[in-house]
Structure formats: C-alpha cells, structure tokens
Amino acid sequence: NPKINFGAINELEYRMKKSFGIISGINYNKISYSYPLINSIGEDELIYFSIPIGIRLHPTTRVSFSIGGLYNNFNKGQLTITYENFERSEPYAMGIFENSFGGFTQVGYNFFENFFVYFNFRWATRNNSPTKPQSNNTSGFQLGISYQIWNSRIKR
Numbered sequence: 001n002p003k004i005n006f007g008a009i010n011e012l013e014y015r016m017k018k019s020f021g022i023i024s025g026i027n028y029n030k031i032s033y034s035y036p037l038i039n040s041i042g043e044d045e046l047i048y049f050s051i052p053i054g055i056r057l058h059p060t061t062r063v064s065f066s067i068g069g070l071y072n073n074f075n076k077g078q079l080t081i082t083y084e085n086f087e088r089s090e091p092y093a094m095g096i097f098e099n100s101f102g103g104f105t106q107v108g109y110n111f112f113e114n115f116f117v118y119f120n121f122r123w124a125t126r127n128n129s130p131t132k133p134q135s136n137n138t139s140g141f142q143l144g145i146s147y148q149i150w151n152s153r154i155k156r
Helices: none
Strands: 007-015 020-037 040-055 063-083 086-091 098-109 115-125 137-148
Touching: 007 063, 007 137, 020 063, 040 098
Parallel strands: none
Antiparallel strands: 007 020, 020 040, 040 063, 063 086, 063 098, 098 115, 115 137
C-alpha cells in the first residue's frame, strides 16, 4: 500500500528551440509503503536523491510533455513495525537497498506566468538478489506544483 509523501525538485531546462528543451537537475524523493506482516504491519520509508536527464516538448505555450531517464541514489531507509499499540523503528543496513536506474514521463501545464503543475510516472529497476525480501524496484505517480524563478527567453 503506497503512502502519500512530499519531495522537492530542483530542475533546469535548456531550451534549444521554442518548442524543445533538455532538462536535468536533482530531486529529493521519499518513498513510503506499508505491507502486512505476521500479526503486524510493516512500513518502509526510503529516501532517494535522483538525477533526471530528459527532453521536454512544448507543443503550446502552456502544455509540455517530458520523457527521460533517472539515476536514483539511495540515501537511507527505515523499517517501522506496528503491532497493536507497540511501534518499533530501525534503520536499514547499507547494502539492502541500492542505487538504481529508471525513467519518467511527465505532462505539465503552465499557469499564472510562473507556476507549473505536473503529473508524472516514475519507475526504477535494479536486479535484486533472490534471497532478499526487499526490492530495489519501485514505480509510482507524482503530482506536483512548482514555481519558476528564472526563465531565459528564446527570441525566434
């Protein structure tokens, strides 16, 4: 069962043309989900720093479409086990979750000149050891809003 989380995105776009640009940056992603254990519930909280590299198409002045790849750098993780009124948390040891590669697709809409709302799908994959119950494979949807602080205008 996925959980709702908050993250942060710092992104740069270099527009080669008025309708085409290259994007990159750094993202702070928190991934949380719960799952049933024997007589209890387990919840994982994982923190990744992601580096996206992709392209963004602007068919109109308001709408944009993006696609690209991601490198996900695992920062830390925590397991929380809840049993009735008892709760225990412990950090994951290094080596259980690892860095991974993935991708993203995004649809965005500009409004009020500097605001940008977007909806994207992200995924990450890595070959796992079959002996580990944890998976380095994640996927999910994101909804976000951002504010553009600087824009280099293309005069064409």
